[in-house]
Amino acid sequence: MPSASENKPTVKQQREARRAEKVAQLKKKQAAEKRKQRIGIGIAAGAAVVAVGLVVTFVVTNATPPVDRDTIDIADAQTFDGITANHVQGVVDYEAEYEMNPPAGGNHNQVWLNCGVYEEPQQNENAVHSLEHGAIWVTYDPEALSDDEIETLRDAVPSTYAIVSPYEGLPSAVAVSGWGAQVQVDSVDDERIEQFIQKYWKSPDVPEPGAACTGAIDGPGKLS
């Protein structure tokens, strides 16, 4: 009768059972480790996504670094130091007194020119007073620019604290002036126009920052 040997496992069978149990244990352990590893990768990936997302959001919404005005270097721009700022009657010869053409500061009329776009030349003495208040004055030679180019120039200028007007006898196609500073360029697409605006528009370095560029007089040919 083989019954005894059937009921009682042989040594070989016992060994195989232990081995199967051991394998099952190992497989379980391996699965657990794999799960842990997957969780680890998941956490790492999640953290990476969060980090990248935060960086992108932060950069987009806030982190554009401030531009230090002093570091904006405008090629061939001129500056004028120690210019006087008195109120005077009559005509000022800016070329003789300050070596400026067109004017970029100096003595001026008591009445400032209201900022805006003009299609006619303006009185220097009024416009210079506006520069004293932080405006920039964009002058152009009407002979040198097409209507499209004049339109491009007008669009490039802020809608307040800026004067745009033609200027007779301008030595270049376009001259952009602030109080004590000027750049002359030959094209309305010259990047120095924008650089000049960034550096000098509503500058804190003018004699009267924050004073108005409205409420005085409109010159001839005001468009807007």
Add this chain to the structure above:
Amino acid sequence: MDPASSPDPAPRRGIRHTVLAIAGVALLVIAALLVGRFAGAAQATPGDSSVEAGFARDMQQHHLQAVEMSFLVRDRTDDESVRLLAYDIANAQSHQAGQMYGWLAEWGLTQASPEPSMTWMTRPTIDGSAHEHDGADHTPGEPMPGLATSEQIAELTAADGVEAERIFLRLMIAHHLGGVEMAEAAIARTEKRVVVDLSTSIVNSQEKEILLMEELLAERG
């Protein structure tokens, strides 16, 4: 589980785990630092294209037009109630515009903007919502809400007496509604104390003035 091909798998897996753990921790640290920076954004100096800078630049321009219109009507009418209202608006708004000019200087930013006006109003709000009244329906570069056109300024400039009062009141009610909208858009997008405080006072004072101007306009038919 072939011992021949993988004689000693445990240590290698251990190294991999260590590397992963270090990478995970490093990323979490970076994320935590950024969260901290974000949470501290209310105290940090706003950047060149921040909501705070955009608001300070656009609102200055908006305010200074209100000052201009107020002086125009004061020179064109003898009516004491309109003249006093205009006096109040001109002083309050030029003072507020000066504050915003000062913020930009303090933050080391130029007055000129690197992007079109109104861009800041299209940025996400702090709570992630985008309601119409929070400015989400605007596009960068379009005129600011309530700003009078140069034709409307010319119309006010050419008028006098009751006619000038009516034009002024109509334009200034629209101007204030736009100003309130911009101030609310800023409040929804910043935790910077000075910006929230000024915006809140703009909303409160201009809403009151809108009601007063509606009354004054009704009296003038």
